[in-house]
Amino acid sequence: MWTNMLTERLGVKYPIIKAPMLGCESPEFVATISNVGGLGAIGVGRTNGEGVREVIQKIRRLTDQPFCVNFFIPEKRMDGLEHVNDVNSVMEYYRKELNICSKPFMPPNYNIEEQINVILQEKVSVASFTFGCLEPYWIEILKKNGTTVYGTATNVREAVYLEESGVDFIVAQGSEAGGHRGTFLGEFNDSLIGSMALIPQIVTAVNIPVIAAGGIMDGRGIAAAFALGALGVQMGTAFLTCIESAAHLKHKELILNSTDELSCLTRTFSGKPARGIRNRFKTEMESHINLIPGYPIQETLTRDIREAAAEQNNTDFMLLWAGQASTLSRSLTVKELIDRLVVETEDVVNRLNESRY
């Protein structure tokens, strides 16, 4: 039951992908997943070309198995630049509390073509993206170079757009998912579609394999994703609490002790809606929501606050991204988690076959 078009194309034993989780991973963490039969993925976000190369080479020293490099499609425009000073003065209040000095705002600057060129030069076997769709020109070049390419969709329109642009697979990101929403066509609020509704609709609409993401934590979730027509899963929160994960210990602790009602969607930290555990910053900044600029301006404005909070173990100002099913998280090694996911999924499928439900 574990071999399908997706595993064959990715060159992995199990169609289980550790979601790219920028800021919560390390080359060691990513390589460990690939070494035990899943696909490790690393988010390179706004890293420059040489940084991307360094990370790829480090992973290569730790595994000879395939892994995925994930990047962000840049926004078409920078919304809310005119509010930078107003929002920054609100941030000053938090900087004082954290004892950090204010810094002048520097617009974010990175070059996606530089990242892709490194992926091409390093002949990475799998690449994925979110927040938009890569130009078909680049998708074609990557594929010709031997890289399997997939993108993220949060509605059917995006899935069809990605397919028409030439991607090999699609990640269907349900609204339960931890981290940023990948929405790029239409309004965020209109694309808050749960995995149960989203996955079969995307599977019906496209002719390429679909990978389910959002709220999948154990074998029940994986079996459900298969039942809905997905050929694989991309799991973030479930891997975040693994022993090898590079997530902050306080972040792991909060996930392991969370409740299903603590999850919220917020654009207060980065300007783009993302799901995480509610904390003081998210709650307080909601009163300034109309001032908050878009991504990546707000993300840049809050960076020093988030970094200082992490250093000071202060969860009031940390991102704490996590999905809606985080109460099902476990503190296990990556190998233990993958082994359990395999056994649990097989158990669910066997029970269904034997009508034991």
Ligand SMILES: Cc1cc2nc3c(=O)[nH]c(=O)nc-3n(C[C@H](O)[C@H](O)[C@H](O)COP(=O)(O)O)c2cc1C
């Ligand atoms: C901490 C965290 C960071 C994330 N960072 C990224 C990222 O850099 N790139 C990306 O494509 N998705 C990112 N995601 C979203 C995941 O790809 C995926 O959609 C999500 O984790 C699935 O939901 P789950 O967390 O319930 O498993 C992130 C998710 C989390 C929890």
